[in-house]
Amino acid sequence: MYNNFQAYLKKELADIESAGLYKNERIIVSPQGGEITLKNGTKALNFCANNYLGLANNPQLIAAAKEALETHGYGMASVRFICGCSDLHKALEAKIAEFFGTEDTILYAACFDANGGVFEPLLTDQDAIISDALNHASIIDGVRLCKAVRYRYANADMADLEKQLQAAQAQRFRLIVTDGVFSMDGNVAPLDKIYELASKYDAMVMVDESHSAGVVGRTGRGVTEQYNLRGKIEILTGTLGKAFGGAIGGFTTGKKEIIDMLRQRSRPYLFSNSIPPMVAAAGVKMVEMMSATNELQDKLHSNTEYFVTKMKAAGFDIKPTQSAICAVMLYDAKLSQTMAAKLQEEGIFVTGFYYPVVPKGQARIRVQISAAHEVEHLDKCIAAFTKVGKELGVLK
Numbered sequence: 001m002y003n004n005f006q007a008y009l010k011k012e013l014a015d016i017e018s019a020g021l022y023k024n025e026r027i028i029v030s031p032q033g034g035e036i037t038l039k040n041g042t043k044a045l046n047f048c049a050n051n052y053l054g055l056a057n058n059p060q061l062i063a064a065a066k067e068a069l070e071t072h073g074y075g076m077a078s079v080r081f082i083c084g085c086s087d088l089h090k091a092l093e094a095k096i097a098e099f100f101g102t103e104d105t106i107l108y109a110a111c112f113d114a115n116g117g118v119f120e121p122l123l124t125d126q127d128a129i130i131s132d133a134l135n136h137a138s139i140i141d142g143v144r145l146c147k148a149v150r151y152r153y154a155n156a157d158m159a160d161l162e163k164q165l166q167a168a169q170a171q172r173f174r175l176i177v178t179d180g181v182f183s184m185d186g187n188v189a190p191l192d193k194i195y196e197l198a199s200k201y202d203a204m205v206m207v208d209e210s211h212s213a214g215v216v217g218r219t220g221r222g223v224t225e226q227y228n229l230r231g232k233i234e235i236l237t238g239t240l241g242k243a244f245g246g247a248i249g250g251f252t253t254g255k256k257e258i259i260d261m262l263r264q265r266s267r268p269y270l271f272s273n274s275i276p277p278m279v280a281a282a283g284v285k286m287v288e289m290m291s292a293t294n295e296l297q298d299k300l301h302s303n304t305e306y307f308v309t310k311m312k313a314a315g316f317d318i319k320p321t322q323s324a325i326c327a328v329m330l331y332d333a334k335l336s337q338t339m340a341a342k343l344q345e346e347g348i349f350v351t352g353f354y355y356p357v358v359p360k361g362q363a364r365i366r367v368q369i370s371a372a373h374e375v376e377h378l379d380k381c382i383a384a385f386t387k388v389g390k391e392l393g394v395l396k
């Protein structure tokens with residue numbers, strides 16, 4: 001039975017490889033951090049993790065996780081509503097709500113699940129979802145699982161959003177959904193204008209704060225802090241897998257009744273395991289740390305400004321960014337791969353992106369800045385970019 005299917009898969013895989021799209025994995029043997037150790041013993045500076053605040057190897061989070069391992073054990077072995085809810089899960093939900101200034105929070109195994117399980121329980125075929133064209137794959141999949149009428153607007157294009165909202169007046173309820181930070185460009189969704197349009201056209205708003213939580217806003221409270229809209233957005237989703245420690249877990253936070261309905265009806269919540277107690281305990285510690293000091297956010301913001309300023313001065317074409325994502329524009333697909341490979345030889349981990357991940361002719365290298373980086377790391381990265389940039393004729 002397998003022979004034909006095997007031949008088919010082999011051919012498909014060969015096609016992926018010959019198109020240069022085959023994904024290989026880098027094997028890391030150290031904790032995640034600004035500097036990492038690889039399986040072959042060499043060290044590299046990591047500029048492609050989502051470890052924005054450097055918490056993936058934070059001693060206080062490790063201590064909190066260890067303590068919970070002792071007091072609460074390793075796993076919950078249950079979904080939440082059967083017997084998978086500990087005091088630590090409830091504590092983390094309350095902490096996340098406090099962090100964002102929202103009414104309640106529901107935890108998931110991942111933000112992919114939070115987005116996969118948020119639309120279908122809330123909206124029906126009488127309703128409308130108006131979605132940014134560049135939203136994350138998990139939002140796209142979540143919308144597919146829901147019967148609501150779909151409208152799409154061009155990335156952060158407010159004239160187009162208004163047009164779609166006018167068309168969506170035909171439906172009962174309207175929900176605008178957007179990423180907080182778009183991961184390929186580093187731009188922030190214009191939430192002030194989205195909120196204005198939502199008020200004008202009687203729509204609710206959902207923001208995925210995965211790349212913005214802990215990063216955007218002076219104290220890292222995300223795009224609702226940046227635009228002074230704390231507590232005003234109906235639904236926020238986010239991940240514990242990026243700035244918030246980098247382990248695993250996701251959440252939806254927002255209006256009380258919405259969260260309550262998700263607890264009753266959201267399928268990834270009802271039919272999937274609870275996060276381990278140690279992850280919940282470390283999450284509680286993470287919010288406490290961020291409430292006690294703004295040190296990590298300040299360091300991240302100054303690192304990002306330093307990096308962008310110096311890269312521009314070196315002559316690179318950098319997309320305007322409002323986050324910790326820095327897109328070094330190269331425009332040529334092959335060049336983006338060659339340059340990323342050469343940077344890796346220099347001990348700098350970055351990722352080259354090209355079509356279809358970004359629009360045709362918009363190939364780039366994405367650099368992700370972290371509070372785990374020291375100025376010397378940033379300087380090494382800039383020096384390597386400059387060296388390789390000159391070799392490849394990107395810099396004159």
Ligand SMILES: *Cc1c(COP(=O)(O)O)cnc(C)c1O
Nearest residue numbers: 110111112136208210239241250
């Ligand atoms: C990373 C990401 C997710 C997925 O988060 P996980 O917790 O890793 O599943 C969802 N949405 C956005 C916008 C993301 O960047």
